[in-house]
Amino acid sequence: xxxxxxxxxxxxxxxxxxxxxxxxxxxxxxxxxxxxxxxxxxxxxxxxxxxxxxxxxxxxxxxxxxxxxxxxxxxxxxxxxxxxxxxxxxxxxxxxxxxxxxxxxxxxxxxxxxxxxxxxxxxxxxxxxxxxxxxxxxxxxxxxxxxxxxxxxxxxxxxxxxxxxxxxxxxxxxxxxxxxxxxxxxxxxxxxxxxxxxxxxxxxxxxxxxxxxxxxxxxxxxxxxxxxxxxxxxxxxxxxxxxxxxxxxxxxxxxxxxxxxx
Amino acid sequence: xxxxxxxxxxxxxxxxxxxxxxxxxxxxxxxxxxxxxxxxxxxxxxxxxxxxxxxxxxxxxxxxxxxxxxxxxxxxxxxxxxxxxxxxxxxxxxxxxxxxxxxxxxxxxxxxxxxxxxxxxxxxxxxxxxxxxxxxxxxxxxxxxxxxxxxxxxxxxxxxxxxxxxxxxxxxxxxxxxxxxxxxxxxxxxxxxxxxxxxxxxxxxxxxxxxxxxxxxxxxxxxxxxxxxxxxxxxxxxxxxxxxxxxxxxxxxxxxxxxxxxxxxxxxxxxxxxxxxxxxxxxxxxxxxxxxxxxxxxxxxxxxxxxxxxxxxxxxxxxxxxxxxxxxxxxxxxxxxxxxxxxxxxxxxxxxxxxxxxxxxxxxxxxxxxxxxxxxxxxxxxxxxxxxxxxxxxxxxxxxxxxxxxxxxxxxxxxxxxxxxxxxxxxxxxxxxx
Ligand SMILES: Nc1ncnc2c1ncn2[C@@H]1O[C@H](COP(=O)(O)OP(=O)(O)OP(=O)(O)O)[C@@H](O)[C@H]1O
Ligand SMILES: [Mg+2]
Numbered sequence: 271x272x273x274x275x276x277x278x279x280x281x282x283x284x285x286x287x288x289x290x291x292x293x294x295x296x297x298x299x300x301x302x303x304x305x306x307x308x309x310x311x312x313x314x315x316x317x318x319x320x321x322x323x324x325x326x327x328x329x330x331x332x333x334x335x336x337x338x339x340x341x342x343x344x345x346x347x348x349x350x351x352x353x354x355x356x357x358x359x360x361x362x363x364x365x366x367x368x369x370x371x372x373x374x375x376x377x378x379x380x381x382x383x384x385x386x387x388x389x390x391x392x393x394x395x396x397x398x399x400x401x402x403x404x405x406x407x408x409x410x411x412x413x414x415x416x417x418x419x420x421x422x423x424x425x426x427x428x429x430x431x432x433x434x435x436x437x438x439x440x441x442x443x444x445x446x447x448x449x450x451x452x453x454x455x456x457x458x459x460x461x462x463x464x465x466x467x468x469x470x471x472x473x474x475x476x477x478x479x480x481x482x483x484x485x486x487x488x489x490x491x492x493x494x495x496x497x498x499x500x501x502x503x504x505x506x507x508x509x510x511x512x513x514x515x516x517x518x519x520x521x522x523x524x525x526x527x528x529x530x531x532x
Numbered sequence: 533x534x535x536x537x538x539x540x541x542x543x544x545x546x547x548x549x550x551x552x553x554x555x556x557x558x559x560x561x562x563x564x565x566x567x568x569x570x571x572x573x574x575x576x577x578x579x580x581x582x583x584x585x586x587x588x589x590x591x592x593x594x595x596x597x598x599x600x601x602x603x604x605x606x607x608x609x610x611x612x613x614x615x616x617x618x619x620x621x622x623x624x625x626x627x628x629x630x631x632x633x634x635x636x637x638x639x640x641x642x643x644x645x646x647x648x649x650x651x652x653x654x655x656x657x658x659x660x661x662x663x664x665x666x667x668x669x670x671x672x673x674x675x676x677x678x679x680x681x682x683x684x685x686x687x688x689x690x691x692x693x694x695x696x697x698x699x700x701x702x703x704x705x706x707x708x709x710x711x712x713x714x715x716x717x718x719x720x721x722x723x724x725x726x727x728x729x730x731x732x733x734x735x736x737x738x739x740x741x742x743x744x745x746x747x748x749x750x751x752x753x754x755x756x757x758x759x760x761x762x763x764x765x766x767x768x769x770x771x772x773x774x775x776x777x778x779x780x781x782x783x784x785x786x787x788x789x790x791x792x793x794x795x796x797x798x799x800x801x802x803x804x805x806x807x808x809x810x811x812x813x814x815x816x817x818x819x820x821x822x823x824x825x826x827x828x829x830x831x832x833x834x835x836x837x838x839x840x841x842x843x844x845x846x847x848x849x850x851x852x853x854x855x856x857x858x859x860x861x862x863x864x865x866x867x868x869x870x871x872x873x874x875x876x877x878x879x880x881x882x883x884x885x886x887x888x889x890x891x892x893x894x895x896x897x898x899x900x901x902x903x904x905x906x907x908x909x910x911x912x913x914x915x916x917x918x919x920x921x922x923x924x925x926x927x928x929x930x931x932x933x934x935x936x937x938x939x940x941x942x943x944x945x946x947x948x949x950x951x952x953x954x955x956x957x958x959x960x961x962x963x964x965x966x
Pocket of ligand 2 (some may be wrong): 317
């Protein structure tokens with residue numbers, strides 16, 4: 271597909287263990303755009319990311335999500351990925367005994383399909399190139415997937431996967447948390463290297479810091495399981511400087527979390 | 533005792549012992565064992581009921597014609613032999629060694645690599661010294677006695693002092709036909725400061741009929757010697773597959789066991805090491821993959837006798853369909869074996885609600901000044917791992933396979949040949965397809 275991607279989220283409602291967490295999320299992310307979602311802890315940001323990817327624990331109770339017009343919620347997790355959705359997870363799993371490079375090659379080939387597998391040479395060339403850009407030591411290719419990786423190494427590895435898989439819509443959930451300033455720059459460099467009209471990006475972050483390196487076109491404030499305010503990059507700067515109280519005041523919100531009622 | 537109460541006809545035993553031109557003492561040993569077999573009980577196998585398994589109903593001796601070269605073996609058998617024309621290999625079909633080849637240099641270095649009957653004739657003193665005297669004894673229970681009475685073919689591998697072999701030696705035991713018995717005895721003696729890798733493959737044609745394999749492996753690791761033995765058992769669902777592995781490690785000797793139990797029938801896989809000398813070290817890695825109604829009891833035991841001895845047991849099993857496996861890991865540190873270290877880990881992965889598995893870690897410590905530890909787990913595929921792999925586009929089945937092979941990798945990656953590793957991968961993959 272060479273058309274520009276478009277992810278459309280309409281009135282998305284998601285529950286976990288019968289407790290509603292997302293209460294009607296509306297958002298559209300198009301190719302070439304960078305969106306940032308900011309919001310206090312426990313307001314449902316990761317839930318949105320997980321539900322979009324199809325995490326088994328989350329139950330979608332209402333709304334719709336389409337990618338290029340296709341119904342995402344109908345798809346299995348792996349189909350969503352092959353359709354072009356990517357989620358850099360806040361807490362990626364560790365898988366013992368599966369090397370990073372075997373895993374990546376399986377993922378690439380799953381997308382390319384049988385009979386069209388990537389040649390080993392080409393794969394290695396791409397992997398070397400991306401790892402160099404992310405300043406990752408070669409040994410990470412042969413280490414077991416995320417096993418024993420430090421927090422920062424895991425984040426880098428998520429970005430490596432994104433770069434290798436070339437998604438159409440990338441959701442980055444707190445890709446900056448736990449990164450030192452140098453690592454943050456490297457990760458931002460990786461993301462920026464991918465920006466193009468073929469990719470739409472949704473960044474979830476607590477810090478303006480990341481947004482200094484990856485410039486967002488739109489900034490959304492998440493509270494109570496929905497987007498309560500949207501604006502341009504200046505919104506992120508104001509949140510960084512003043513916190514969330516002014517938003518709550520403006521909107522008459524007392525408790526910004528998703529609340530405990532079932 | 534009268535002939536009627538014996539489990540097999542002593543005339544048959546006498547006949548094939550003669551045919552193999554064994555020395556008289558070996559024949560007498562067999563006949564005595566045959567009597568023992570009738571009297572002795574089955575072994576006590578922790579947590580598995582073996583009373584109804586078929587250990588005795590098989591044809592004890594099936595002679596097979598030799599082949600001229602490896603190319604005459606069927607593809608599914610030959611593919612388990614690695615190193616091609618260069619292979620140092622012994623192939624046994626049912627009761628007969630049908631092929632053997634070994635590099636000239638082996639003989640020049642004084643290495644003996646031959647079947648057991650030939651060794652008993654040509655190296656009688658050595659065989660007499662080690663064969664079922666110290667490691668496995670014929671009268672332990674019914675199965676060792678049956679083995680002692682009926683063993684045939686087998687391997688004698690002798691590595692002299694200071695000889696280090698780079699290339700692994702291999703053997704392949706091919707069980708073929710209906711109601712056949714295969715009872716190879718492998719005897720490995722590694723003298724002081726020698727080094728050797730040995731691989732034993734046990735294989736049956738995929739649709740072979742009820743059959744019995746009752747095999748014994750005895751390994752003697754001399755002072756400062758290094759030995760690695762890998763066994764891969766892949767017999768069919770109607771087979772009973774019994775293997776007793778026993779080793780004695782002398783001062784500063786190092787032994788590594790790699791045990792792959794891929795048979796689909798009834799499996800007793802026992803692995804016992806005695807760390808006799810000071811500073812001895814043993815590393816035991818086992819994997820089992822069970823499909824259908826496979827039942828397996830896999831027991832790894834270590835006895836620490838010497839001071840400063842170290843052991844590590846790493847047992848893994850993947851059970852699917854209605855298969856069931858018991859992993860027993862027993863580490864015994866005897867009084868006086870101070871400064872010793874015994875570690876063990878047993879893990880079972882179940883892929884089907886009807887599959888069963890159990891991991892029993894047992895530490896028995898009679899000495900204060902030691903360290904020991906164990907880990908055991910029985911579980912299913914982690915849904916979050918699965919989600920993570922699938923979130924990168926990998927379909928569920930394939931993601932499961934990655935997790936399963938990842939789980940087994942700790943053991944499979946230790947098999948001393950890349951080619952063999954790949955083939956074992958394929959064998960396991962085939963199991964999950966059917
Ligand atoms: N798997 C789960 N089990 C139980 N509760 C969950 C689960 N996932 C999310 N929740 C709950 O849903 C709410 C929203 O959580 P979520 O992780 O989406 O917040 P977040 O906005 O990403 O917070 P943070 O900024 O701390 O990452 C929280 O109250 C959380 O406890
Ligand atoms: Mg979160």
